[in-house]
Every structure is written in structure tokens, then in C-alpha cells.
Amino acid sequence: xxxxxxxxxxxxxxxxxxxxxxxxxxxxxxxxxxxxxxxxxxxxxxxxxxxxxxxxxxxxxxxxxxxxxxxxxxxxxxxxxxxxxxxxxxxxxxxxxxxxxxxxxxxxxxxxxxxxxxxxxxxxxxxxxxxxxxxxxxxxxxxxxxxxxxxxxxxxxxxxxxxxxxxxxxxxxxxxxxxxxxxxxxxxxxxxxxxxxxxxxxxxxxxxxxxxxxxxxxxxxxxxxxxxxxxxxxxxxxxxxxxxxxxxxxxxxxxxxxxxxxxxxxxxxxxxxxxxxxxxxxxxxxxxxxxxxxxxxxxxxxxxxxxxxxxxxxxxxxxxxxxxxxxxx
Ligand SMILES: NC(=O)c1ccc[n+]([C@@H]2O[C@H](COP(=O)([O-])OP(=O)(O)OC[C@H]3O[C@@H](n4cnc5c(N)ncnc54)[C@H](OP(=O)(O)O)[C@@H]3O)[C@@H](O)[C@H]2O)c1
Numbered sequence: 001x002x003x004x005x006x007x008x009x010x011x012x013x014x015x016x017x018x019x020x021x022x023x024x025x026x027x028x029x030x031x032x033x034x035x036x037x038x039x040x041x042x043x044x045x046x047x048x049x050x051x052x053x054x055x056x057x058x059x060x061x062x063x064x065x066x067x068x069x070x071x072x073x074x075x076x077x078x079x080x081x082x083x084x085x086x087x088x089x090x091x092x093x094x095x096x097x098x099x100x101x102x103x104x105x106x107x108x109x110x111x112x113x114x115x116x117x118x119x120x121x122x123x124x125x126x127x128x129x130x131x132x133x134x135x136x137x138x139x140x141x142x143x144x145x146x147x148x149x150x151x152x153x154x155x156x157x158x159x160x161x162x163x164x165x166x167x168x169x170x171x172x173x174x175x176x177x178x179x180x181x182x183x184x185x186x187x188x189x190x191x192x193x194x195x196x197x198x199x200x201x202x203x204x205x206x207x208x209x210x211x212x213x214x215x216x217x218x219x220x221x222x223x224x225x226x227x228x229x230x231x232x233x234x235x236x237x238x239x240x241x242x243x244x245x246x247x248x249x250x251x252x253x254x255x256x257x258x259x260x261x262x263x264x265x266x267x268x269x270x271x272x273x274x275x276x277x278x279x280x281x282x283x284x285x286x287x288x289x290x291x292x293x294x295x296x297x298x299x300x301x302x303x304x305x306x307x308x309x310x311x312x313x314x315x316x317x318x319x320x321x322x323x324x325x326x327x328x329x
Contacts, residue, residue: 003084006054013056014311018292020215021190023164025093025293027286027311029059029219035299036076037067039247044300046080051301053085055308061193061219061295062127063097063138064119068247070102074126082128092133096123097168099138111141111149120161135162136193137178139169146177154187164190168221172206179214189216191292196220198229198266198281198328199259208290217292220285224296224307226250228259229281231267242299265327269320278303279310284324286314 015024030052036045049060066073074096085092098119102108107115120135135156137149153165165187167178175192182189192211196203197220211218224230226249227242233255242248243255263277270280285294298304316324 003050005050005088009054009056011056012311013058016289016292018191018217019211021164021188021217023093023190023217025059025217025219026057027293028057028282028308029061029093029293029295030057030304031061031221031295031297032073032077033061033063033066034242034248034297036073037069037247038072038076039068040076042076042079045076046084047301048298048304049077049080050084051304053088055305058091059093059095059293061095061221062123063100063136064102064123065100071122071126074123078127078129094127094129094132095134095136095166096120096127096132097136097138098123099136099141099168111137111144111152113148113152113155116149116152117156120156124161131160132162134164134166134190136166136168136191137170140167140171140174146174147181150178150181150185154182154185157187166191166193168193169195171202172210175207176210176214179210179216189214191217191219193219193221193295195222196285196291197223197225198284198324199225208288212290218290219293219295220291221295222297223285223294224278224281226254226297228255228263229266230278231263231276233260234264234267240299262327266324269323269327273313273320275310275313276306278307279313282307282310283314284316286310287316 014027016027018025062074062077098116102119141149156162157165167175167189170178179189194203194207232238232241237243242250243252267277270277273280282294285291296307
């Protein structure tokens, strides 16, 4: 089957400027952490990517270790890119990262220049690309000097292997230092990728303010708390769900009675707003203009289509916001 993108793909998506940069990102971006590895069905992965691009999602987020096995999401993405998206490379923002375990020995992890440069070369090869649009340091390294890690990111941009760079999982104080070092080097930090959802709100304690002040974009990941913030787990753990998969990162013991009680109340509030809970949870993040894009996952094209409908209502009344706060307390 040959793929022809929807000619109206840009008509229903909102694009938000990423910090003070020249780059705009779609309000929703698609992450390939789960559902794109060699353990998954390639044709399903391919259909998810088609559904995304057809709806105006121009940004696909990867990392060296996504799979399983590690590296396989980039390989599969590379195959689909070659097959279906080759003509559209200039319409895509493709990101990758390095920071977690990737290969054996002392150079396959964390934040040395040795690791970051080699890892991006491997990622480019797996995806069949000459450059990525955004390259991230995936997590802070407590041992490598921040200056070295940031110098590696700067080098990668100067080598033309990434257009922009970002940081992920950095807490406010270390993010502030990284942003400053990068500014001094002349390679501004484009974006920060933190975990942020109704269930995970540390970014509200200083990070969002910092990013706004520094003109850096923000792309929250796991906005649905890996599926918890949907109606999926209201009556147990369904077969095929992330929590049911042996390689899924959502663990059975993450699904506590206390969380489900909150999900039940949130689900009722979403129903009153005529949204699914997934849509309300995404809209709740998008209500903040400091959020550039929300980075979602999906295990089927239908799920992605459901999530995309969040864009139809991202407004919350004061009363609704207060109710959400009361439920989350
Ligand atoms: N920088 C980092 O350290 C880091 C860490 C984690 C993730 N990320 C990035 O963030 C991306 C998104 O993370 P995530 O996959 O955890 O995001 P998420 O959106 O919180 O969770 C996605 C999962 O939620 C379920 N879901 C999605 N839409 C749904 C809907 N409309 N209705 C019901 N269930 C729905 C699906 O679960 P089922 O599979 O059970 O159907 C799906 O796989 C990743 O792919 C990756 O790019 C970055």
C-alpha cells in the first residue's frame, strides 16, 4: 500500500512557537517510546504514523534506547520514513536523545562527549538520516561536568548533525545552569522535556517559570501518565494494555486504588465537559501557554484520533479547574 498524506493536514492543528526560537511545534507531538519496537507489529506502527501526519502532527520523538530491543524504534521509524515520508522530510521535526543505557562499557550511558557524539551517529544510521532536528541529553549526569555535556551538544549542532538541542528530566537549578552554559556557547537551548501530567506536577514548582523567563520551550511527556489518565484501567487491567505487557513501563503496582478513585472522579468531570478523560487530561496541559507541545503515545490509530479531539476544547472554567484541584489533592 502506498501512502498519500491528507492534503488538508495543516488545517486543524495548532502550531505553537517553541520558546523564543524560530521553530513552531504542533500542539500534540507523537512519541515512539512504546509501540514501535521489534516486539510490536510494524504495520500498526506505520498506521499510527500516517494518522499522526494526516492530522498535522509534524513532530516525532525518539531516543537511542526506544524499543525493545533498544534501537529498534529508530530502525522501524527509519524504515517507515524511507517507505512513506521520504518526500516529506522537510515537513518533519524528528528528535532523538541519549542518556540512558545503550551499549556495554563505560561509554554507553550518561553524559560524556564520547557517548553523546557516538550515540547520535548510531541513531542517524538507524534512521537513515543525515541530521535530526532536535537532539536531547536524556537525563542529567551526576558525574560528568555539565560543561562537557553541553559542549557535546554544541559540537553536534556545529557538526550539522542536529539543528537544535534540548535537555530532558533536568530539575530547575541544573536546567538553569545548562541553559546559561549553552547560551554562552552560542547554541541556545531550544526545549526542555519533563514528565508532566495531572499526576506528576513538579514542573509547576519553578521549572515552567524558568523556561518562560529564559525563552525555552516545554514539551511534557507521559501526559496521560502512561494510560492511567484514561478510562482504560477503571475496571482492572485490560489485555494488551501497557500495564499488561511484560515490556511495558507502567507497572501493575502503579495502578493503586487511590489513583483509580481519582481517575473515576476525573472521568465524570470529563464526561460533563463532553470529552474523554484522555482528551481532558491533554487539554488541561495545553491550557498553559508555556507548554509548547504535549508529547503523547498511542498504541493504535484510533487511540491517537481520540486524543487529537482534545484540541476541540482546551478551555477550562475556574469552577472546573477548582474541581480538578480538589480531586487531585
Ligand atoms: N524524556 C524522557 O525521559 C521520556 C520518558 C518517557 C516518555 N517520553 C516521551 O514521551 C512520549 C509519550 O510517553 P507515553 O507513551 O508514556 O505517553 P502517554 O500519552 O502518557 O501514554 C500513552 C499510552 O496511553 C494510552 N492511551 C493513549 N491515548 C489514549 C486514549 N485516547 N484513550 C485511552 N488510552 C490512551 C495508551 O496505552 P496502551 O498502550 O495501554 O493502549 C498509550 O500507549 C514517549 O513516546 C516518548 O517520546 C520521554
